[in-house]
Amino acid sequence: MAISFNPPTRTLMGPGPSDVHPRILEALSRPTIGHLDPAFVGMMEECKTLLQYAFQTKNALTFPVSAPGSAGMETCFTNLIEPGDKVVVCQNGVFGGRMKENVERCGATAVMVEDAWGEVVDPQKLEDALKANPDARFVAFVHAETSTGAQSDAKTLVEIAHKHDCLTIVDAVTSLAGTPLMVDDWNIDSIYSGTQKCLGCVPGISPVSFNEAAQDVIKNRKTKVQSWFLDLNLVMGYWGDGGGGARSYHHTAPINALYALHESLVMLEEEGIENAWARHEKMHQALRAGLEAMGLSFIVKEGDRLPQLNSVTLPEGAEDAVVRKRLLEEFNLEIGAGLGALAGKVWRIGLMGSGANSKNILVCLGALESVLSDMGANINGGKALPAAMTVLSK
């Protein structure tokens, strides 16, 4: 007979999920009600308004997709793109590759603009690709590349796309609520994110937003959206157009997960999004000071780094899998492994949502130094914590 599962209490400093605040876990466990209950519908409207705040947008079509970030990505691609379209996809890590997969599975053509992993998307390469492909209709790129920790200049990339009459599809899975992201000011046409990163919520939901231009494309499609589940023309019958009109059943919403999302957004509003951004930045500077004092180096150059995702190279003498196993088993600390081309070469240390706090930084630096010293890796002992504290006490 199976028995109840009691998870260990980890400190989550990987690429997500991040630590979930007890307030959010408690909200998650409130009594389930119906997906058409007037009380629930009222909460849905609040979620939409709060998501507009998080995305810094007035887009009416802003709501959470009932599935993880990958489904949010697919919601954007599958609703906007039709067979035969040409899409310029910027790739500087894992997730640009996933965008390419999405484009091709929509029966469209992906023109790839490639930059090295760890670098940002080069605006000039995008400009060149658009000049060479005047028939491109969309530009897709990742604002915050979770596989490397590089932050591309979304505002500039969108400007270039628009100059060439392309709509934009932006991956903000790791940026939302962690680093400045201004959907309206930057004129982003469509965007998707996740709940388990800088919102500090449980995984399983994907916030999305579409401006009027993107909505026009969706409304005027020549073909049906290939996914029934993700077809926005149907989903919006349930989530509504912001006018608070009648809701009709499309699918059964993940009620409790939406309680949690709501609570995480209430907490974001309480803190103030600019304060959340500043907190992520300050914690990043403290962690960075500690890691660099220890002798580790960042793979992304200064100025291009995401505060919430710190990719550092392994010091000489450190065995990737052994270190992560010991951190988990001896300190209940999870940090992220390298993905794809960076597997075995880097660690990705997340500072996301409520996990971007001084306690986590001290735990991480202390545990990492302890394990690395013990295995004889080449690090500077005794320097990390004081260096971090200097920043934290500012």
Place this chain on the structure above:
Amino acid sequence: MAISFNPPTRTLMGPGPSDVHPRILEALSRPTIGHLDPAFVGMMEECKTLLQYAFQTKNALTFPVSAPGSAGMETCFTNLIEPGDKVVVCQNGVFGGRMKENVERCGATAVMVEDAWGEVVDPQKLEDALKANPDARFVAFVHAETSTGAQSDAKTLVEIAHKHDCLTIVDAVTSLAGTPLMVDDWNIDSIYSGTQKCLGCVPGISPVSFNEAAQDVIKNRKTKVQSWFLDLNLVMGYWGDGGGGARSYHHTAPINALYALHESLVMLEEEGIENAWARHEKMHQALRAGLEAMGLSFIVKEGDRLPQLNSVTLPEGAEDAVVRKRLLEEFNLEIGAGLGALAGKVWRIGLMGSGANSKNILVCLGALESVLSDMGANINGGKALPAAMTVLSK
């Protein structure tokens, strides 16, 4: 400023979500851990084994899709069906229509076998359709039609499909754990369900299972699955083949929702699935005795009824929306409205999961009689509760 959302405590007797047991809500709120954490991976393996028990199958490819039942449906169709395929779809309610949408969005042709809403799928009509369409490759039908409460003879329908060399796609969203469902004994090839019905878990996850023949079709596709998120060839890299091998990241699993699913499956194993079926049946007989004593009639004929979904016609003098609103506001009781062609004509009263209990039956009969009497509807007063009690005390 938005504030925390505190939902009312409802009694959920609609078509789902059903009442979620406090044990499951508590499991849901346990600390989030990583989707590649060895502790989590161990729980995933248990979930798979427990789902095999719930489905009564040994299928290695049995796991929960990270999205609601509609995405489970889409997982089956989008993985099995290729453009140009012909699929016979049996429709006797809303969900057969959704299957047709799925078939067509896969670029395939749906041959419809239609039965009246409230009736079961007629095996003879399926046989005739297959004779007329020898090139059909799949048969899709709904075991438990949530929109009407009719239970079709899945075993017979699968036999007919196989006789004509078709694989089967079965909707068991409302049947799983509520009424006998024997995936292996009945030779069902692919099946999907939901968590928020007779498992009594929170909504947002869709258990699925595929036999060897279905897996062969998926492995030997000529074209890529059109959904990256639902592509089983990729998803199984994370969920594994049952052998407990290495897991690779595909998407971030809805960790906490899976804790809840695990707990609901542990509870099912503790009760014993035959006992769960028997409990749903007994509770149905009690509710039925009460509703019929009140003078309401079932739209599905005896023998074809799902115990967990009771569709009854409105008595003379009852206004649908007013009654449901009063039940909700005065008694915190949710019952389901009619869907599609049955909107305004029937109520759907669910007895699902841990909500299939005597307390809910008394609440429902008492509240319904109170509201209907008060508005002068044509019912027999004072008879419902004694009639239900006679069955319950057996």
